[in-house]
Amino acid sequence: MGNGSDAADLSQDTFLRVLASSQRIADLQEPRAYLATVGKRLLANFYKRRSLEQAYLDALMLLPEESVPSPEQRWLLLEALQALDELLDGLPVAVRRAFLWSQLEGLGYAEIAERLQVSERTIKRYMAQAYEHCLLVEW
Amino acid sequence: MESGAASDRDRANLQHWRDSHPSHEHAWQKAQLLRQRFAELPSTLAMASLDRPQASRRKVLKRAVGAVALVPAAWLISRQLPVDVWRADLRTATGEGKTVQLADGSSLQLNTASAVDIDMQNRRLTLVEGEIALNVPGISPLTVQTHFGQVVVSQGQVCVRQRQTGCRVSVLKGAVQLQPLRGPVFSLRAGQQVSLLVAGAGAVEPFDVLAPGWRDGVLMAQNQPLGDFLRELSSYRPGVLRWEPALESLRVTGSFRLEDTDRILSLLAASLPLEVHRRTRYWVTLVPRKNIA
Numbered sequence: 078m079g080n081g082s083d084a085a086d087l088s089q090d091t092f093l094r095v096l097a098s099s100q101r102i103a104d105l106q107e108p109r110a111y112l113a114t115v116g117k118r119l120l121a122n123f124y125k126r127r128s129l130e131q132a133y134l135d136a137l138m139l140l141p142e143e144s145v146p147s148p149e150q151r152w153l154l155l156e157a158l159q160a161l162d163e164l165l166d167g168l169p170v171a172v173r174r175a176f177l178w179s180q181l182e183g184l185g186y187a188e189i190a191e192r193l194q195v196s197e198r199t200i201k202r203y204m205a206q207a208y209e210h211c212l213l214v215e216w
Numbered sequence: 217m218e219s220g221a222a223s224d225r226d227r228a229n230l231q232h233w234r235d236s237h238p239s240h241e242h243a244w245q246k247a248q249l250l251r252q253r254f255a256e257l258p259s260t261l262a263m264a265s266l267d268r269p270q271a272s273r274r275k276v277l278k279r280a281v282g283a284v285a286l287v288p289a290a291w292l293i294s295r296q297l298p299v300d301v302w303r304a305d306l307r308t309a310t311g312e313g314k315t316v317q318l319a320d321g322s323s324l325q326l327n328t329a330s331a332v333d334i335d336m337q338n339r340r341l342t343l344v345e346g347e348i349a350l351n352v353p354g355i356s357p358l359t360v361q362t363h364f365g366q367v368v369v370s371q372g373q374v375c376v377r378q379r380q381t382g383c384r385v386s387v388l389k390g391a392v393q394l395q396p397l398r399g400p401v402f403s404l405r406a407g408q409q410v411s412l413l414v415a416g417a418g419a420v421e422p423f424d425v426l427a428p429g430w431r432d433g434v435l436m437a438q439n440q441p442l443g444d445f446l447r448e449l450s451s452y453r454p455g456v457l458r459w460e461p462a463l464e465s466l467r468v469t470g471s472f473r474l475e476d477t478d479r480i481l482s483l484l485a486a487s488l489p490l491e492v493h494r495r496t497r498y499w500v501t502l503v504p505r506k507n508i509a
Contacts, residue, residue, distance in 0.1 A: 136264035149456050152498040158265050180254035181263045185220025
């Protein structure tokens with residue numbers, strides 16, 4: 078996996094998730110299969126997290142030197158982005174983009190509709206879907 | 217409301233909806249909170265980070281099997297992002313160590329957050345950043361180039377640690393030749409260490425070659441001021457480690473395993489009058505422990 082501490086992070090995570098889950102290991106028919114499933118899910122999360130970090134770093138690298146935030150700010154920002162990334166997880170691509178354009182760039186529905194080549198009514202639907210998705214999560 | 221085309225009637229309808237049931241108001245408040253979280257972000261950075269292709273689960277897992285090594289984020293985020301470090305041949309993340317075998321049988325070990333360029337044709341390693349341990353079996357000399365001079369290793373083992381102000385060279389085995397930025401070339405033997413500075417070489421000092429250190433995954437302190445210890449420890453931790461000035465002069469003694477720096481902090485809290493406040497995963501502050509009379 079290319080990074081020892083990440084691997085340790087992952088397996089500890091897996092172990093903790095298994096502990097926390099309500100199913101007793103002894104009751105499971107196939108305990109090893111269960112662990113493999115939990116592991117796979119965490120691996121997917123892991124790579125999702127990595128792809129966010131990578132995108133974030135690439136964006137940081139492109140900033141002119143004066144605009145680069147301080148190390149503390151960079152960390153705080155990464156955490157804020159991770160939380161939002163998790164929140165948005167599961168939304169279809171078009172919905173996600175529409176929502177991000179609205180929230181981050183302040184675009185109106187007309188312009189978003191133009192960009193995505195769909196009707197404004199569709200954008201309205203997307204926004205409602207995005208909000209519903211995010212608000213349903215406990216945070 | 218965000219559409220860019222809300223009318224007065226829309227606003228009136230919204231108010232009515234909000235007033236009609238507490239859960240509506242709750243939902244509205246939550247939505248406002250969500251909008252605020254987005255509004256607080258620098259939009260270009262956030263857009264670039266969040267608006268990326270979402271790999272399907274299956275694709276993600278497929279990729280996982282033959283994992284591609286991505287640049288470790290933890291390392292880069294704390295740094296000044298200099299391009300030469302980004303592009304170095306060999307890098308370690310914050311908290312990562314790496315050992316490689318070079319083509320001539322030499323072995324090179326990198327400490328946390330280090331970067332090295334390797335040019336075997338010219339028998340030269342450039343220590344771009346951080347700390348290395350180099351073991352040369354003796355077939356042909358290797359030169360370590362640093363910002364503060366050169367270290368030529370013909371046969372032996374040496375540690376080279378580069379910081380902003382200077383470069384410390386410690387000889388573990390054999391002997392090395394040093395060429396500082398100013399002053400003559402000189403030799404250093406096993407058990408000796410010296411700092412190379414902008415002004416030239418400092419005084420040669422003895423050190424204990426057998427004492428365990430980063431190469432063994434250990435951080436040792438012998439009645440060391442806590443401030444110094446924490447500054448060293450933070451180079452092994454992704455994120456920000458802060459502590460109150462009052463804690464600077466407390467003394468630490470011990471031998472700590474570097475693989476779990478959180479545990480080191482807990483050990484410090486257990487043996488010293490301080491508390492560890494973990495604000496977030498990447499933001500930890502140490503404060504003096506409040507005595508409850």
